[in-house]
Amino acid sequence: xxxxxxxxxxxxxxxxxxxxxxxxxxxxxxxxxxxxxxxxxxxxxxxxxxxxxxxxxxxxxxxxxxxxxxxxxxxxxxxxxxxxxxxxxxxxxxxxxxxxxxxxxxxxxxxxxxxxxxxxxxxxxxxxxxxxxxxxxxxxxxxxxxxxxxxxxxxxxxxxxxxxxxxxxxxxxxxxxxxxxxxxxxxxxxxxxxxxxxxxxxxxxxxxxxxxxxxxxxxxxxxxxxxxxxxxxxxxxxxxxxxxxxxxxxxxxxxxxxxxxxxxxxxxxxxxxxxxxxxxxxxxxxxxxxxxxxxxxxxxxxxxxxxxxxxxxxxxxxxxxxxxxxxxxxxxxxxxxxxxxxxxxxxxxxxxxxxxxxxxxxxxxxxxxxxxxxxxxxxxxxxxxxxxxxxxxxxxxxxxxxxxxxxxxxxxxxxxxxxxxxxxxxxxxxxxxxxxxxxxxxxxxxxxxxxxxxx
Amino acid sequence: xxxxxxxxxxxxxxxxxxxxxxxxxxxxxxxxxxxxxxxxxxxxxxxxxxxxxxxxxxxxxxxxxxxxxxxxxxxxxxxxxxxxxxxxxxxxxxxxxxxxxxxxxxxxxxxxxxxxxxxxxxxxxxxxxxxxxxxxxxxxxxxxxxxxxxxxxxxxxxxxxxxxxxxxxxxxxxxxxxxxxxxxxxxxxxxxxxxxxxxxxxxxxxxxxxxxxxxxxxxxxxxxxxxxxxxxxxxxxxxxxxxxxxxxxxxxxxxxxxxxxxxxxxxxxxxxxxxxxxxxxxxxxxxxxxxxxxxxxxxxxxxxxxxxxxxxxxxx
Numbered sequence: 001x002x003x004x005x006x007x008x009x010x011x012x013x014x015x016x017x018x019x020x021x022x023x024x025x026x027x028x029x030x031x032x033x034x035x036x037x038x039x040x041x042x043x044x045x046x047x048x049x050x051x052x053x054x055x056x057x058x059x060x061x062x063x064x065x066x067x068x069x070x071x072x073x074x075x076x077x078x079x080x081x082x083x084x085x086x087x088x089x090x091x092x093x094x095x096x097x098x099x100x101x102x103x104x105x106x107x108x109x110x111x112x113x114x115x116x117x118x119x120x121x122x123x124x125x126x127x128x129x130x131x132x133x134x135x136x137x138x139x140x141x142x143x144x145x146x147x148x149x150x151x152x153x154x155x156x157x158x159x160x161x162x163x164x165x166x167x168x169x170x171x172x173x174x175x176x177x178x179x180x181x182x183x184x185x186x187x188x189x190x191x192x193x194x195x196x197x198x199x200x201x202x203x204x205x206x207x208x209x210x211x212x213x214x215x216x217x218x219x220x221x222x223x224x225x226x227x228x229x230x231x232x233x234x235x236x237x238x239x240x241x242x243x244x245x246x247x248x249x250x251x252x253x254x255x256x257x258x259x260x261x262x263x264x265x266x267x268x269x270x271x272x273x274x275x276x277x278x279x280x281x282x283x284x285x286x287x288x289x290x291x292x293x294x295x296x297x298x299x300x301x302x303x304x305x306x307x308x309x310x311x312x313x314x315x316x317x318x319x320x321x322x323x324x325x326x327x328x329x330x331x332x333x334x335x336x337x338x339x340x341x342x343x344x345x346x347x348x349x350x351x352x353x354x355x356x357x358x359x360x361x362x363x364x365x366x367x368x369x370x371x372x373x374x375x376x377x378x379x380x381x382x383x384x385x386x387x388x389x390x391x392x393x394x395x396x397x398x399x400x401x402x403x404x405x406x407x408x409x410x411x412x413x414x415x416x417x418x419x420x421x422x423x424x425x426x427x428x429x430x431x432x433x434x435x436x437x438x439x440x441x442x443x444x445x446x447x448x449x450x451x452x453x454x455x
Numbered sequence: 456x457x458x459x460x461x462x463x464x465x466x467x468x469x470x471x472x473x474x475x476x477x478x479x480x481x482x483x484x485x486x487x488x489x490x491x492x493x494x495x496x497x498x499x500x501x502x503x504x505x506x507x508x509x510x511x512x513x514x515x516x517x518x519x520x521x522x523x524x525x526x527x528x529x530x531x532x533x534x535x536x537x538x539x540x541x542x543x544x545x546x547x548x549x550x551x552x553x554x555x556x557x558x559x560x561x562x563x564x565x566x567x568x569x570x571x572x573x574x575x576x577x578x579x580x581x582x583x584x585x586x587x588x589x590x591x592x593x594x595x596x597x598x599x600x601x602x603x604x605x606x607x608x609x610x611x612x613x614x615x616x617x618x619x620x621x622x623x624x625x626x627x628x629x630x631x632x633x634x635x636x637x638x639x640x641x642x643x644x645x646x647x648x649x650x651x652x653x654x655x656x657x658x659x660x661x662x663x664x665x666x667x668x669x670x671x672x673x674x675x676x677x678x679x680x681x682x683x684x685x686x687x688x689x690x691x692x693x694x695x696x697x698x699x700x701x702x703x704x705x706x707x708x709x710x711x712x713x714x715x716x717x718x719x720x721x722x723x724x725x726x727x728x729x730x731x732x733x734x735x736x737x738x739x740x741x742x743x744x745x746x747x748x749x750x751x752x753x754x755x756x757x758x759x760x761x762x763x764x765x766x767x768x769x770x771x
Binding site: 036039040041042044045046108109110111112140141142143145146148149150153194221222223224225226227228231248250251252253254256257276368369 | 504507508509510512513566567568569570598599600601603604606607608621652653654655657685687688689690691692694695712714720721
């Protein structure tokens with residue numbers, strides 16, 4: 001597995017602790033590691049080379065900030081330079097020249113265009129827009145049908161003029177349809193094609209000239225290798241790409257090809273696909289992808305998500321209950337539900353630094369089914385049992401197990417874990433209002449926010 | 456030209472760029488005044504860039520360069536050394552023919568969007584062309600319209616298909632397909648599975664379950680588990696291959712979409728690091744565009760150019 005870059009650098013610099021300046025030899029060995037990490041993340045060979053030269057220039061002879069170790073310092077330089085490379089243009093769509101706002105999606109086969117189309121529609125709908133979807137993919141078997149199904153799942157209208165087999169006509173009729181029916185955006189999905197296929201590139205140009213897109217987005221797989229530059233470059237040359245949608249970032253791909261595309265082709269990243277659900281499309285933010293590229297986790301995204309789903313009043317209520325030693329199975333269930341609202345557990349864990357390696361430990365990967373079982377068990381309890389777990393005796397345990405389709409041992413385990421959790425929470429919450437526990441939590445959060453370096 | 460003619464044709468389109476550079480490198484290295492000198496740092500560097508640029512990965516590229524540099528001897532052209540080295544990597548991967556069963560069961564797995572469904576249909580067509588009576592099993596019950604896609608392909612390939620409803624348990628579809636295969640003597644049964652990211656533990660377990668069902672229904676099944684990789688994929692494919700080997704017992708690689716663009720160098724890295732052989736390559740969009748892999752022809756295709764005449768075409 002890939003070792004995270006920051007960890008590697010820590011290793012190199014462990015022996016150099018306390019040095020006030022970055023010596024040339026220390027920087028050189030760090031740069032070797034950085035080069036390796038970037039190449040393993042599929043950053044283009046030449047981009048890597050140029051980048052390393054820049055970092056070298058900035059790093060050698062610099063004073064090390066007092067708050068950082070030399071390793072952290074180099075990572076910070078790398079991080080800053082990477083972010084600078086991506087530029088600070090915000091992700092998302094451009095301002096439309098007219099209504100409807102037309103978005104054209106292009107790319108190679110299997111990059112995830114059709115899924116991206118439905119997700120982009122959802123993204124726009126969440127912002128109060130009314131997008132209309134249309135597929136012009138008359139080549140791949142069942143592609144039009146796939147978009148239809150996704151549209152239904154996403155609650156987005158899909159325009160499908162039956163029997164119309166001309167991609168250009170499908171697209172321009174969709175624009176007319178949107179004008180008639182009052183949709184303020186049209187997302188045009190296209191057939192996947194190779195950038196060397198000149199006939200299909202011609203077709204794409206014809207579609208573009210018919211619909212005059214405000215955004216022409218190149219959909220790229222985060223797992224793409226070194227060829228990304230060439231294909232993105234060709235699409236850009238033929239179509240005039242305005243941005244990139246980077247898909248399948250929910251795996252463990254580093255997405256280094258994206259960096260190359262930005263650096264070489266000069267097209268910004270507009271969106272990233274981060275999960276399997278239709279809402280898992282986010283406007284691009286450079287600092288997050290850079291953290292990921294360097295294997296530093298994506299704590300910011302996690303905090304943002306948590307802020308979405310955690311109800312502040314509810315959190316305050318829980319805290320009061322904790323202090324009053326009044327944490328019940330009902331509260332436990334509520335917490336569990338909040339946690340699950342963050343997304344699939346694996347996805348949540350993947351955003352934490354260092355969690356990448358958790359997967360290597362046998363049996364350590366989270367099992368959604370276990371959580372389902374816990375929910376079922378608590379749901380099978382009477383309100384009285386949920387409020388005071390102590391009354392749950394042997395016969396009640398048997399009933400709960402039957403009711404939830406689990407075994408008595410599972411119920412025992414749940415109760416044992418719950419008791420342990422109570423004990424732990426009591427210890428944390430014992431500091432009183434604003435006490436040690438809360439302070440510690442705040443410190444931890446600040447640490448994650450401020451200096452995720454080397455975390 | 457043989458079967459691999461089409462691969463060569465596909466590779467040629469963009470290989471030209473690569474080869475042009477390789478010509479340059481080897482011309483420099485093989486120039487008469489330097490023949491007796493070892494490969495210099497500049498040449499080694501350029502060679503490394505070339506190999507990494509073909510997605511071969513830092514490790515495999517580094518070792519290839521080291522091996523070539525170490526072995527460079529007077530009079531031996533650099534190009535031959537590199538070819539020999541790459542060939543030995545590919546041939547080092549285990550190459551025993553997969554066992555057959557009654558019916559033979561072939562599982563096709565991979566992450567989303569690599570070309571599994573298309574490869575399944577092409578593979579069925581290939582078997583039918585060789586006189587077998589294949590059955591395809593549409594066990595991708597997750598992706599919208601995946602079953603419909605395979606149905607259309609199966610019609611083109613003129614092979615039988617067993618399908619499940621969207622959202623149904625893929626293992627039950629596999630069960631049905633194996634029963635049908637046994638009852639009617641259709642073999643091989645080629646199972647299309649839903650694309651899944653290798654980081655999703657529960658989805659990977661679903662593959663293990665499909666595998667168990669196959670093992671239970673047909674002795675020795677699945678006889679072959681093919682991991683489909685997009686030829687443009689980068690270094691993440693190594694992680695993918697490891698995870699799919701662990702969960703589904705992958706026995707070989709299908710390198711899809713090799714036409715036109717990428718070199719599929721990742722296949723070399725996988726052969727090198729994991730010993731997984733490449734079984735088939737997809738070289739076009741037609742139903743007949745999947746061909747068995749041949750290492751010598753692949754390496755030849757990778758390096759075939761106008762050098763045969765002794766000089767690059769541009770100098771003739």
